[in-house]
Amino acid sequence: MKKVLWSALTPAEQQQVLLRPAMAASDSITATVTGIIDRVKTEGDAALKALSAQFDKVELVDIRLSDEAMKQACDSLPASLKTALREAYRNIRSFHAAQVHRPLSVETQPGVLCEMHSRAIEAVGLYIPGGSAPLPSTVLMLGVPAEIAGCGRKVLVSPPPIAPEIVYAASLCGIDEIYQVGGAQAVAALAFGTESVPKVDKIYGPGNSFVTEAKRQVSQAIGGAAIDMPAGPSEVLVIADERANADFIAADLLSQAEHGPDSQVVVVTPSDKLADEVNEALARQLAELSRAGIAEQALDNSIAIVCADMTEAVAISNEYGPEHLIVQTENPRQYLNAIQHAGSVFLGDWTPESVGDYASGTNHVLPTYGYVRTYSSLSLNDFCKRFTVQELTADGLAGLAPIVTAIADAEGLDAHRNAVTVRTQVLENKNGGGS
Amino acid sequence: MKKVLWSALTPAEQQQVLLRPAMAASDSITATVTGIIDRVKTEGDAALKALSAQFDKVELVDIRLSDEAMKQACDSLPASLKTALREAYRNIRSFHAAQVHRPLSVETQPGVLCEMHSRAIEAVGLYIPGGSAPLPSTVLMLGVPAEIAGCGRKVLVSPPPIAPEIVYAASLCGIDEIYQVGGAQAVAALAFGTESVPKVDKIYGPGNSFVTEAKRQVSQAIGGAAIDMPAGPSEVLVIADERANADFIAADLLSQAEHGPDSQVVVVTPSDKLADEVNEALARQLAELSRAGIAEQALDNSIAIVCADMTEAVAISNEYGPEHLIVQTENPRQYLNAIQHAGSVFLGDWTPESVGDYASGTNHVLPTYGYVRTYSSLSLNDFCKRFTVQELTADGLAGLAPIVTAIADAEGLDAHRNAVTVRTQVLENKNGGGS
Numbered sequence: 001m002k003k004v005l006w007s008a009l010t011p012a013e014q015q016q017v018l019l020r021p022a023m024a025a026s027d028s029i030t031a032t033v034t035g036i037i038d039r040v041k042t043e044g045d046a047a048l049k050a051l052s053a054q055f056d057k058v059e060l061v062d063i064r065l066s067d068e069a070m071k072q073a074c075d076s077l078p079a080s081l082k083t084a085l086r087e088a089y090r091n092i093r094s095f096h097a098a099q100v101h102r103p104l105s106v107e108t109q110p111g112v113l114c115e116m117h118s119r120a121i122e123a124v125g126l127y128i129p130g131g132s133a134p135l136p137s138t139v140l141m142l143g144v145p146a147e148i149a150g151c152g153r154k155v156l157v158s159p160p161p162i163a164p165e166i167v168y169a170a171s172l173c174g175i176d177e178i179y180q181v182g183g184a185q186a187v188a189a190l191a192f193g194t195e196s197v198p199k200v201d202k203i204y205g206p207g208n209s210f211v212t213e214a215k216r217q218v219s220q221a222i223g224g225a226a227i228d229m230p231a232g233p234s235e236v237l238v239i240a241d242e243r244a245n246a247d248f249i250a251a252d253l254l255s256q257a258e259h260g261p262d263s264q265v266v267v268v269t270p271s272d273k274l275a276d277e278v279n280e281a282l283a284r285q286l287a288e289l290s291r292a293g294i295a296e297q298a299l300d301n302s303i304a305i306v307c308a309d310m311t312e313a314v315a316i317s318n319e320y321g322p323e324h325l326i327v328q329t330e331n332p333r334q335y336l337n338a339i340q341h342a343g344s345v346f347l348g349d350w351t352p353e354s355v356g357d358y359a360s361g362t363n364h365v366l367p368t369y370g371y372v373r374t375y376s377s378l379s380l381n382d383f384c385k386r387f388t389v390q391e392l393t394a395d396g397l398a399g400l401a402p403i404v405t406a407i408a409d410a411e412g413l414d415a416h417r418n419a420v421t422v423r424t425q426v427l428e429n430k431n432g433g434g435s
Numbered sequence: 436m437k438k439v440l441w442s443a444l445t446p447a448e449q450q451q452v453l454l455r456p457a458m459a460a461s462d463s464i465t466a467t468v469t470g471i472i473d474r475v476k477t478e479g480d481a482a483l484k485a486l487s488a489q490f491d492k493v494e495l496v497d498i499r500l501s502d503e504a505m506k507q508a509c510d511s512l513p514a515s516l517k518t519a520l521r522e523a524y525r526n527i528r529s530f531h532a533a534q535v536h537r538p539l540s541v542e543t544q545p546g547v548l549c550e551m552h553s554r555a556i557e558a559v560g561l562y563i564p565g566g567s568a569p570l571p572s573t574v575l576m577l578g579v580p581a582e583i584a585g586c587g588r589k590v591l592v593s594p595p596p597i598a599p600e601i602v603y604a605a606s607l608c609g610i611d612e613i614y615q616v617g618g619a620q621a622v623a624a625l626a627f628g629t630e631s632v633p634k635v636d637k638i639y640g641p642g643n644s645f646v647t648e649a650k651r652q653v654s655q656a657i658g659g660a661a662i663d664m665p666a667g668p669s670e671v672l673v674i675a676d677e678r679a680n681a682d683f684i685a686a687d688l689l690s691q692a693e694h695g696p697d698s699q700v701v702v703v704t705p706s707d708k709l710a711d712e713v714n715e716a717l718a719r720q721l722a723e724l725s726r727a728g729i730a731e732q733a734l735d736n737s738i739a740i741v742c743a744d745m746t747e748a749v750a751i752s753n754e755y756g757p758e759h760l761i762v763q764t765e766n767p768r769q770y771l772n773a774i775q776h777a778g779s780v781f782l783g784d785w786t787p788e789s790v791g792d793y794a795s796g797t798n799h800v801l802p803t804y805g806y807v808r809t810y811s812s813l814s815l816n817d818f819c820k821r822f823t824v825q826e827l828t829a830d831g832l833a834g835l836a837p838i839v840t841a842i843a844d845a846e847g848l849d850a851h852r853n854a855v856t857v858r859t860q861v862l863e864n865k866n867g868g869g870s
Contacts, residue, residue, distance in 0.1 A: 023657060084841030091543040098541045099551065106533045108526040108796035116534065119775050121809055133847040165845050201808045220655070222458060226809035251857040254850035285857075289849050336824065340554050347826035352854035355827060359838040361543035362823035373636045374556055374661035376821040386811040388797035389771065391782035392790060403794040406519030410600050412568040414724045415689035419787035422686040422720075 001253075001265070001282065001302040003275050006316065017303060018320045020264060020369055023232055025213040033184045033213045037221075040188035045195045051185040056130075058160040058180075063196040065162060065178040073167035082168060085136055088359040089172045092144045095361030099380035100148070111396020115389040123153040123198060124383060125190035125225065126175070127205035127215075130182050134163035137358050141365050141378065142204045143173025149383035155179065155200055157186040183207075184214035191218035191225040202226040204378070206365070228382055232369025235264035236353055237322035239313045240278075241329040242271035248349060249274075250281035252326055255354050257298035258291040265302035266320065268313045275304040314338045323368040324353050341372045394427055436688075436700070436717065436737040438710050441751065452738060453755045455699060455804055458667055460648040468619045468648045472656075475623035480630045486620040491565075493595040493615075498631040500597060500613040508599035509606055517603060520571055523794040524607045527579045530796030534815035535583070546831020550824040558588040558633060559818060560625035560660065561610070562640035562650075565617050569598030572793050576800050576813065577639045578608025584818035590614065590635055592621040618642075619649035626653035626660040637661040639813070641800070663817055667804025670699035671788055672757035674748045675713075676764040677706035683784060684709075685716035687761055690789050692733035693726040700737035701755065703748045710739040749773045758803040759788050776807045829862055 004017055025033075039047040049060050101118035108114050126142040129135055139156070146154045154175045158166055159182025170178060179197050181189060186197075187207075193199030203215055203225050212231040218224035236256035238249050253265045269275055282299065286292050307313050314335050317325055321341035329335070332347040339345060343366030344356050357364045367375035376382075392400065401420050408417040439452060460468075474482040484495050536553035543549050561577040564570055574591070581589045589610045593601055594617025605613060614632050616624060621632075622642075628634030638650055638660050647666040653659035671691035673684050688700045704710055717734065721727050742748050749770050752760055756776035764770070767782040774780060778801030779791050792799045800813035811817075827835065836855050843852035 081841055081845050084838045084845075087838045088842060091547065091549075094543045095541050095549045098539055104533055106530050106796065108529045112526065112790075112795050114526075114530045114796040116812070116814070117771070122775070135846055137842055137846065216655070220651070226806075245861070247857050248854075251850065251854040255848070255854040258848055258850040285850075285853065289853075290847070291849065295850065333826070336552070339822075340557070342822050344822060345824040347824060350829045350832040350858060351825055351827045352832075352858065354839050354843060354848075354851040354854045355547075355832070355835055356823070356825055357839075357851060358842045359835055360547050360825045360827070361541065361549040362825055367820075371661075372820065372822070374820055377551070377823045379551070379821065381816070381821075385802075385807065385809060386814065386816075387774075387777050387779060387807070388791070388812045389780040389782060390786055390791055390795045390797055391768070392786045392795070394785045397785040397787075397790070400790055400794055403519045403522045404789055404792075406516055407523060407572055407793045408789060410516050410519075411570055411572065412725070413690070413693055413789075414726065415686065415693040415720075415730065416789040416792060418720065418724075419683075419686040419690040419789045422682050423785060423787065426680070 001279060001299050001304050003279070003304040003306065006305050006307040006312065017305065021262070021301070023369060025209060029209055029213050033210055033217055036184040037188040037214060037217060040185050040194065041192050048181050048185050048189055048194060051183065052160060052181060055183055056159050060160065060180060063179050063181055065167070065180055070167050070171065070176070070178065073164035074171055077164045077168050081165060085140070085165070085169050085172060088137065089140055089144065091359055091361035092140050093148065096145045096148050096380050101384060101386065110399060111393035112400055113391045116386055117389060118384045118386045120149040120151045120384055121201050122151065123155065123200040124151045125200035125203040126154065126156045127186060127203060127207055127211060128156060128158040128166055129207055130159035130162065134166050136165040136169035137364065138205060139166055139169035140173065141363050143170060143175055145378070145380045145383045147173045149380055151383055153177070153198060153200065155190065155198060157181050157190060159183065184210045187211055187214035187218060191221070192223070200225055202228070204228040204365070206231060228365065228378060229367055229375050230371055232371065233262040233264060234259045235322050235368050236324040236326060237266040237268065237317050237320055238326040238328060239317055240267065240269045240274055241310065242274055243330060244274060244328040245349060246274060246277035246281045248352070249278045249328060250285050252352050253282065253302065254285055254289065254295050255352065256324065257295035257302070258289060261294055261297035263298040265298060266322065267304045268307055268316050269304070270307055270309050270313065272306050275306050278304060310335065321370045321372040323366045323372065326351070326353060343367050343372050343377055397423055398427055436714060436734050436739050438714070438739040438741065441740050441742040441747065452740065456697070456736070458804060460644060464644055464648050468645055468652055471619040472623040472649060472652060475620050475629065476627050483616050483620050483624055483629060486618065487595060487616055490618055491594050495595065495615060498614050498616055500602070500615055505602050505606065505611070505613065508602035512599045512603050516600060520575070520600070520604055520607060523572065524575055524579065526794055526796035527575050528583065531580045531583050531815050536819060536821065544834060546828035547835055548826045551821050552824060553819045553821045555584040555586045555819055556636050557586065558590065558635040559586045560635035560638040561589065561591045562621060562638060562642055562646060563591060563593040563601055564642055565594035565597065569601050571600040571604035572799065573640060574601055574604035575608065576798050578605060578610055580813070580815045580818045582608045584815055586818055588612070588633060588635065590625065590633060592616050592625060594618065619645045622646055622649035622653060626656070627658070635660055637663070639663040639800070641666065663800065663813060664802055664810045665806055667806065668697040668699060669694045670757050670803055671759040671761060672701040672703065672752050672755055673761040673763060674752055675702065675704045675709055676745065677709055678765060679709060679763040680784060681709060681712035681716045683787070684713050684763060685720050687787050688717065688737065689720055689724065689730050690787065691759065692730035692737070693724060696729055696732035698733040700733060701757065702739045703742055703751050704739070705742055705744050705748065707741050710741055713739060745770065756805045756807040758801045758807065761786070761788060778802050778807050778812055832858055833862055
């Protein structure tokens, strides 16, 4: 990876170093996806079957996975993998269950009660990528919060053939509705419904550029579906001091780099020596990876930044706003308050990113591409919506009336005033009746 | 308003009754807004001045409101209105302060600590509509949570000339950056920045169809800005039993109807008699309103639904998913658990919608147009983002390692496995050294 000395760069060059590669769906992808969505809307299941034959080379008979097929898939999985998935499920469940919204109630002034309540989103669609390496971990990251929230309908879609580990992870989360369809056509089916696939309210999960573009388009369509968050390539930034272990850092960088050629990998350290050691360790470790080709392409765009001190390291990290931030320093917790922009933070030498990817309990669906500035880590929140409630006593309304009528007058909204005075007049007549 | 008997309708007719009017920006608005955004991106302040001259008929010298102008505006406001705005501010602040995120910490298994932390969004842009009736209440609804969250930069934009009540409400929320620019050009300036107007991370607030379309476009643009929620016409649904006061209901319906000709107004009641009384009360009250013309147009599209009982009334309300839901029944709280989809709920005879619009303490920025199915009432949450943190001890990693490596193997991600084993090997060597 390329090494730069931060202090030797002009501000413009510094900005350039942290710039992510341009990302936008090509016009051709946009048009293809629009065509697929239109076709699914008009032809329904027939379109799903035709598109699966075209893109996935699979002739679907039943789009929905049968109970029997689900049972067979679960039975076929090695016990050791089942145990690992169950234990990961338990940790993810434990952390997400702690996020349950507690109803909020405040008497803002006498007789004026304001509350906030939460409800599960009724029907959710979970997109799980397929291909050579199935991702059961992503099933847990989407399925667990949907289960805890109590979403009435949890619909999983994934390109055929669906791997048994995906089916087993789904069953752990109480998901019994699995459809063997992927790509933009699966997103369209979830957003608008077909004969087989039910329409859902919100769609979650990662996917290739067609899936991403389809999610974007249906989220903008009237009568479409909401989506979890905008997508981008996966990223890691490691902050390390001179005492950090270069092998650990290299392993963390490679675990990000192997995701795809567009993965972003950054190290920030005040130690020039460490930066060199990490580069050496990368070369050693890379040779042994099955996905070395992918990781090598990602490392071509990666960068080691040698900065003045830890304060500057944190500032550079905040400027970049990484999806994953690993802090391998003495007493890493001291920097937590200064961290402003990150998707998930990994503190200390014994906390590699892969624990969060799978099993620590945190969610691995995170904002990337700088969206951490405004978006949050996926959480139970995203499977619920919150509404407010207010309840006034007659005295409460009488107390609030002068405030409401004064502002209604200022805004020129008579009927807003009347809705209060029609009531206070009744109260005055009632009270006046005895005098 | 039109009256329908629910049981006399077919399911398709029932769906039709609850259907909202089609809403989509016309191609002409979309293109105009795209042109305005491009122009602001390339010409900056010059474009803002030219477009303000064209659309607002104002020749701007300074885009930013001076401290002196802010002081003069505040001084010019009647004391009674200042008092009302301060008291509304106090209630809104009290309810939103109770929403502050408490850091979450869970040890999911021994030595594996997972946390969730919250940070304010750094720079926020607050759009306040101008025109004949300035909306200081909206300033409070956006400014108070931004102030409590601790957003580093709070930028308010509003079409010139900016009314003194807007300036005063802004000053209550600690906003000292006000720009005299409105419309799509203001949204573009907030999203991309100009010489005068700073770029912000997220844009909030209501506006006309040009503002709405501009928010939509910049939220989809790379390097643009996030937005609070999709927009739609304002709505109210009133559930009432036979003992409800028809005058109260009519006043509530009119306070919604006067917002605009596209306002949606629905009453659901098991009492045919009440439905007729509401209609009579509407006619009486309408005559006295200054905005009677607007309200009358809205009432043309409104509907009274006579249903079988309260259970059905709540089911119809859930099917519609109103922005505002008023429940004027005996013991209204008994229905709260059954309410699934609403933006804000008003319980009982003494809780008109206008208290929530201004001063009860809840936020009046709410999802409309059925977006309540997936979106929440605006809250402190929307001015913050949350990230997770994990910290493992060496023993914690050793305990988690078998789970992570088993799943990494299943997903075919060697480097994910290595990031764990490179560490556990160090631990084993350390422990093994003594045996």
